[in-house]
Amino acid sequence: MIHSEGRFSDRLYRSTHEVWERSHRHPFLIEMREGTLDPGRFIYYLKQDYVYLIDYAKMFAIGGLKSPDLETMVKFAELFHSTLNVEMELHRQYAERFGVTREELEKTRPSPTTVAYTKYMLDAAQGSLAEVVASLLPCMWSYREIGTAFAKFPGALDHPLFKEWILMYSSEEFGALTDWCIGLMDRLAEGLPERELIRLEEHFATTSKLEYLFWDMAYRQEEWPI
Numbered sequence: 001m002i003h004s005e006g007r008f009s010d011r012l013y014r015s016t017h018e019v020w021e022r023s024h025r026h027p028f029l030i031e032m033r034e035g036t037l038d039p040g041r042f043i044y045y046l047k048q049d050y051v052y053l054i055d056y057a058k059m060f061a062i063g064g065l066k067s068p069d070l071e072t073m074v075k076f077a078e079l080f081h082s083t084l085n086v087e088m089e090l091h092r093q094y095a096e097r098f099g100v101t102r103e104e105l106e107k108t109r110p111s112p113t114t115v116a117y118t119k120y121m122l123d124a125a126q127g128s129l130a131e132v133v134a135s136l137l138p139c140m141w142s143y144r145e146i147g148t149a150f151a152k153f154p155g156a157l158d159h160p161l162f163k164e165w166i167l168m169y170s171s172e173e174f175g176a177l178t179d180w181c182i183g184l185m186d187r188l189a190e191g192l193p194e195r196e197l198i199r200l201e202e203h204f205a206t207t208s209k210l211e212y213l214f215w216d217m218a219y220r221q222e223e224w225p226i
């Protein structure tokens, strides 16, 4: 996407772009885009992502709680609803196709990387609303970037398994919610001292790296050693 200079979100984007590029080049995403990803790896990803999203949705609930006005609160309620009932419904439908019940999905044992990612975010969310948004933003923004790039890749939307996933993350609805979060990040960063901006940048960089690790974990089908 085109991103104008001078906005805090632009600074965030530039500072982590290398990490995002590495995600885009990860075999999980390359094989998914080309339609060759092993379905076993995809199911593993879906199950981990389902329990990830349960905690991720709480970030929006916390955002609502920390909102300075009703308009912001309403938007966070929309994001909360959309995660639980739209994004997670995609996972439930995929699971059904693979004969995985809702109960099994919900009882997925979070992998070490899933635990690291969700606990990091929820811990950061104990701080200001700006910290909540800086921590959750790579999740939305990087998926929008991946989804829109995949949608343009020849043949990707014809794939019988990955089509719905690509449609979800390249959709206008998902893009609009992502843009709203980016705009909110910019508004919340306005006038903050450099020391606080650095803290926000650290959250954004850490969850960007955790996004990379999440793809890697899914590709390796990471398990606890015992």
Ligand SMILES: Cc1ncc(CN)c(N)n1
Pocket: 049, 052, 053, 087, 138, 139, 140, 143, 211, 214
């Ligand atoms: C790990 C992860 N990151 C981002 C998204 C997109 N909400 C997701 N479903 N899962």
